[in-house]
Amino acid sequence: MLDGLKDIIRKSSIHVCLVSTGGCNGCDIEVVALLSPRYDLEQYGIYVTNNPREADVVLVTGAVTEQWRDKLERIFAKVPDPKIVVAIGNCPLSGDVFNQEGGSVYAPVSDYIPVDAEVSGCPPRPTEILAAILSAGPDAIAAKGRQKV
Amino acid sequence: MSSVIWYLYEFARKSWAEKFTAAKTDSEIMEVPSRFRDFPEVRKEYCIACGACTAACPAPMAIKLVRTSDSAHEDGITYPVINNRGCIRCGFCAEVCPTDPKTLLCGENHLIREEFTILPVDKMFVIDDYLCIRCKKCLKACSEVAGAISEVDKKMVIDQSKCIGCGECIKNCPVKGAVKGIYINNVEEQKEIINMVVDTLEARIEADQDKIKKLAPEEVYKIDYPIDDLVKKAREIIPNDELIRDSIEKITDRLKMRILTWDDEKCTNCRLCTSECPSGAITYDKEKGVQRNPDKCLKCSICYQTCPFGVAGLYVARFLLSDTSLKDGVIQITLKPSQLPIRS
DSSP states (O other): OHHHHHHHHHHHOEEEEEEEOSSOSHHHHHHHHHHSTTTOGGGGTEEEESOGGGOSEEEEESOOBTTHHHHHHHHHHHSOSSOEEEEESSHHHHOGGGOOTTOOBOOOGGGTSOOOEEEOSSSOOHHHHHHHHHHHHHHHHHHHHHSOO | OHHHHHHHHHHHSHHHHHHHHTOOOOHHHHSOOTTOOOSOEEOGGGOOOOOHHHHHOOSTTSEEEEEOOOOSSSOOOEEEEEOTTTOOOOOHHHHHOOSSSOSEEOSSOOOOOOOOOOSOOSEEEEEOTTTOOOOOHHHHHTTTSTTSEEEETTEEEEOTTTOOOOOHHHHHOSSTTTEEEEEOSOHHHHHHHHHHHHHHHHHHHHHTHHHHHTOOTTOOEEEEEEOHHHHHHHHHHOOOHHHHHHHHHHHHHHOEEEEEEEOGGGOOOOOHHHHHOTTSOEEEETTTEEEEOTTTOOOOSHHHHHOTTOOEEEEEEEEEESOOSSSSOEEEEEEEEOOOOOOO
């Protein structure tokens, strides 16, 4: 009974925290486009917060630069359970164009934190990001919430 | 008051309540538009394994060429594999793919094919728009070859893919140099000939320095230079008489040479020029005085403009080939004192 109630509430209210780990900012702009009235993220019950302590979903963009290697793990540790990570764009997946020989990016992100959903594209369309959050978000959070940690 | 009533009326309507409860983004916005350039689509069967896509790809891990293993009956096929986690959807791979139909499809891209003529011609004809007077005589002369010369944007243009290299246009052109016949092959040899001719002509003029120094400001100095020995040397480089004649004619038409003379007797060792010289060709030595090294000289004319005593003399040489036959052709050299003002 209580679990069912929690599930419903968790599904209908997802807080999203955007972490940009050093990329070209194209994906961040696509996320901002998602917030705009045209795509209107909040109609799905998704809210963007700047505080990782309040977040359910961490959106990671960027190719993980030297400065971000330890900080990414620290931010992930601050997110309360249940939490899921969505990697947005090609940078957190493969390093993309920054992953050249002799470059100092440390992609993929999955080396540092567990990634639940991936959106490839450079940058992905806002609708692709939305679809990834919605497909991974509510059910995964509900499922993870029931797990005894 | 009336606006409040209007709002109450508006909110009371059923359609408003329906819209309010089912507020969603238009499905049209959520759909991917047809113009969107998605990840490339690979059609394995057309691939010729040229590797152009991998060379054009800006992302390090987006495209890989793979080859399936050979079976007893057939050789394995090679085809590109797109890694969606690296691909940035730029479409360069589809643009450079040379197969027809294309192996890679990505948005609306078009292959730009370089124009070339399949005929074995050694000369390429080009119209110099700067000299062209648009008399269209070449167009009339070229009437047998459809579309080889055409007027584009009020400019006469030769279509290299249709030109058969007959040279009728150059014969009918009334302006010398408006239509240019360029030899496509033997570029290195042509360079060698040009250097050789220019060096010889310069040496010939330098030999007459003493006479040139005495020229009055408005006087013109003339030298006739027979081209036999130039032709003899050029034939050693490449034994193609037509090319040699063409090159020498083009050189004499276009060459304008600066000649710098140096009169040591006038020099007072004031050393104004030594600091001005950009290449360090002019040096000062306590015993020898101011010295000029002709090999380092760029003929930039700065020393000529600086020197208050007229030590440096600047002359401009022009050339004309009087007879185009290789046997008794003579290059007429005309030397004039430069009109450049001397700084004061």
